[in-house]
Amino acid sequence: MNFDFIYHFLADLGYTHPLHPTLTHLTIGLVIAALIFRVIALLPAYGKYGQTARHCSTLAFLAIFPTVLLGLMDWTYYYGNNWIFPIKMKMILAGVLTVLLLLAIILNLKLSKSSGALLVIYLLSFLTVIGLGYFGGEILYGKSTASGGDAEPASAGIPSAAAAFAEVQTIFRNNCTNCHAGTNPPSSLDLTSYENVMKGGQNGAVVISGKPGKSELIRRVRGISTPQMPLAGPALTQSAIGTLEKWIAAGAPAPEK
Secondary structure, three states: OOOHHHHHHHHHOOOOOOOOHHHHHHHHHHHHHHHHHHHHOOOHHHOOHHHHHHHHHHHHHHHHHHHHHHHHHHHHHHHOOOOOHHHHHHHHHHHHHHHHHHHHHHHHHHOOOOOHHHHHHHHHHHHHHHHHHHHHHHHHHOOOOOOOOOOOOOOOOOOOHHHHHHHHHHHHHHHOOOOOOOOOOHHHOOOOOHHHHHHOEOOEOOOOOOOHHHOHHHHHHHOOOOOOOOOOOOOOOHHHHHHHHHHHHOOOOOOOO
16 A cells, blocks of 8 residues: 555654654664563562563554554655664564563463563563664664764754755755766766756656655665665765655755746
8 A cells, every 4th residue: 555645644744854763763662661670579579560561461462453554655765665773673573572571471470570570571672672772773774983073964854845945955055066967977967956856868768756765766875776875985874864754755856946
């Protein structure tokens, strides 16, 4: 099923970020709380907190399912269903966490509240969410490098079509047009003007309006397609990639005449 309309609707409202991180934080917070309350419950006077730990782990288990659904939607929209390594690891760890929390629910029903097995399950769940957080960070920051003296667009939003493409042009000028310009650029892709960007190169369009995850421009700068671009320089920062994605998600508007 195509969920692009949801992202387009949210972009019209000014929300251009992935959808699943908020629920991810909810799940992670509940797993951490379950471990903390389980440790507190080991103290003789505070055994009642074992019940709180059980409630937290149960809620975390329930939160996994909408989180995974939104995560799959984000994966399809932003990454075109590409199996880059951090996404593979996040999916594996999400499966592991689901099993661990289900075990916690079962053990809470079958074992005594003081069972050490429950503490082990909560600890393994905690380590799993650390792994999920790490690979989520790899997606956002793993390829980010400082770009020397290159100017980066600082604004998080896009105030107008003219300003939007001006920021995009700044990124191209600082990172891309050393090669992709002139009479015979690589792959016939000239990035010096809006018209040429939208025209694409010898392999077709590199920008698909409203679909950053399916645009070859984004796939190249993220390293989803190879070779990663820029070919002869440092990878674009996450800020720069985010600006390109927002511009495309907003419909790749032309500069105002």
